[in-house]
Amino acid sequence: MTSRILIVDDVPTNRIILKVKLTAACYEATMAASGPEALALARRSPPDLILLDYAMPDMDGIAVCAALRADPATCRIPVIMFTNTADEAARISALRAGADDFLIKPIDDKVLMARIRNLMRARDTTGFSATTDAIEGLGFAEPVGGFDEPGHIALLAARPETALRWRKVLAPHLNDRLSVITRAAALEGAVPAPDLYILGAELDPGISGMQMMSDLRSRPDSCHAAICLVLPNDAHAEAATALDLGADDVLRDDFDGAEVAVRAQALIARKREADRRRARLAESLRLSMTDPLTGLHNRRYALPVLGRMLAGAVQARTSCAVMVLDLDRFKLVNDRHGHAAGDTVLVEVARRLSAGLRPGDLIARLGGEEFLIAMPGISDHEAFEAAERLRRAVSARQILLPSGGALSMTVSIGLALSATGYETPDRLIARADGALLAAKAEGRNQVTMGGRTAA
């Protein structure tokens, strides 16, 4: 699938010239001659990026950009606006309206193409947009947080005077904290890391801003921060490389404070949105591995973790104990006392079992009233003792029900110890399951140990 770019310009020649360039770069270019036509096209079939003329007769670029940003269907499409005249107020309005960049003609083709690649890459900040579009919507219903905390911008140049000058130029236009830092301080990792780094073209002797950017991107504390490079005014090739290296923006070294303040705020907002999206994804992942009732891990999480434990035990030449625990006569609780009582029992049993484990042991709810426990680095004898303790912990005291009553519960435990060679989690669990059946058959409320190996 070729990436598709929408060109919006009222002058036919301009559209054609851009289309030729984009086609040569293997993009599919579609064209619109006016703002309303562009909006209709973008809503019907959202392009991957929009190149938007600033000055058009019936609806100017700012109005088009604002309309794109207001519509959920088009609000995430990257927009590059361009114009013939370098009017500072226009630039600022365009960026405020949500343009990702604002370029002044004549536009350097290398920079334009690098900017296009850069924005297309930046769309997929989590690496999942393509596969799981739906997830993008998660959290949409959250309040957008119109009033974010002030951000933190770190300024880093070869000479402190330069960084101090940047701070002086930017400070009147920003509420964010502006701090002048050294390269070592940046790399040793401030916690929390700044939201945005603004880096000079050359830092220490032999260390360029681009190298520093790659360095920040390779370190866990700073890898998600936004980064701007300040480059000499006509350094087109360097600007293109910087954008390809992942710079979020490139600035001229005589930059205008008001304009860069708007760019900085957009970058900080984008960075925070990406942080929130990553946090939501991580939370989704956590939920996919958790049993919502007891808060224990679920089967899906437990099996691979057990797999690693078993591999580790083989490496360390120790045993790993696996127990499958099943609450005795649990069905009667649900039938006689209702689901709320059943849930209370499961939660309390989960709590009692967890309290009896060592750090590093694994506990999971396999489903229904069945639990899994794994204890690495343990002997037969210790494992049996541990299982006995867990059994007694469940039956020791009655469980109070929300209705005011109380129930005595017991648990049957099947125990198996890992063999000296690697055994899959499924096979070891099957051995523990076999032992559990024996425990049930022999009258419940007891621990039964399976044979040392099934094979």
Added chain:
Amino acid sequence: MTSRILIVDDVPTNRIILKVKLTAACYEATMAASGPEALALARRSPPDLILLDYAMPDMDGIAVCAALRADPATCRIPVIMFTNTADEAARISALRAGADDFLIKPIDDKVLMARIRNLMRARDTTGFSATTDAIEGLGFAEPVGGFDEPGHIALLAARPETALRWRKVLAPHLNDRLSVITRAAALEGAVPAPDLYILGAELDPGISGMQMMSDLRSRPDSCHAAICLVLPNDAHAEAATALDLGADDVLRDDFDGAEVAVRAQALIARKREADRRRARLAESLRLSMTDPLTGLHNRRYALPVLGRMLAGAVQARTSCAVMVLDLDRFKLVNDRHGHAAGDTVLVEVARRLSAGLRPGDLIARLGGEEFLIAMPGISDHEAFEAAERLRRAVSARQILLPSGGALSMTVSIGLALSATGYETPDRLIARADGALLAAKAEGRNQVTMGGRTAA
């Protein structure tokens, strides 16, 4: 937190020189004088990367590397091996043992540092390792698939003769498909994309391999492929930039086929592992949004999607209908016929409701016996008709139980239509809930419509 690098070398001077360089680059360097010492250190406290001498007296680099790769605790740590002599067989054994790179002294510092940054960045292929270490384990229990399908390597150089020469050199050492392609074909996107691109330093006039790499990385079809750049032999600065730009490897233009075959296979294996990891994460995300019993979306997914629908309805000046549906007297099913019967009823009702919807409508299980349906772009009258049809679909035929019996079920539906201004999903659902209470109070098995707005 400073990134930590372990230096393993039996010659003290070599260790010190490397430590000075790494410290200057703001890494924390730890040192080991032998393989066993290195293994013990790495297991106790895994570093972010290991620099490993090839020739050591008691345990050589190859053995150390193999031991690192065999242990789950250390198998993912990037390893750069280095040596004094350019022995081709040694290089190949080192790569086969799992070294990520093999550098020959004198090592260019810029290239070494770029390689370190590159490998540290590459560790986090999904962007989640830091936050959700546990998830890395998902799928560990899966068979590792020792016999992967042959891969596909695309070769692209300025002149087809060059690419054909590469193919001739590589073919005897690989089972993978080797195809010579053009730039346009690569960018227009083959489906499926190759696993690995090998790109020349210069492609079409004015288009460098590095630009092409950035271009491939910015397009969805090719962004996850591995990419190698073939650079002139002493192009150290270019090699460093290529690694910072995200090249997975850089090759000399007189490369040795046997060695590059090993490198290519390692890259293809790494790329496929990253693909699998992404797929597992995407599956985890899908599961976190799905009700496991009915396969419908869950509440957590539905609310933000409904939020987007409602915002879209405001934009399009249409209404969105929201229904909350509750199975009548469902508790009796569980109590009288057991849980299996209850589950069968829920699954069948979910199926009947889904069958009555248009593409683009939303259906979710809110929990228990309660469902949510949203239908965008619909009038009051149409929505009421739709709800009536859904109500009749549930009660039209008895539901067959696994036990052989059959049950008649009915559903009560509360309906609300979105207001002209934006209303949150929660508020609209609350209005539908109010209507549902009325439907229940008036005798169940009916549709009740809430007031047009609550405010």
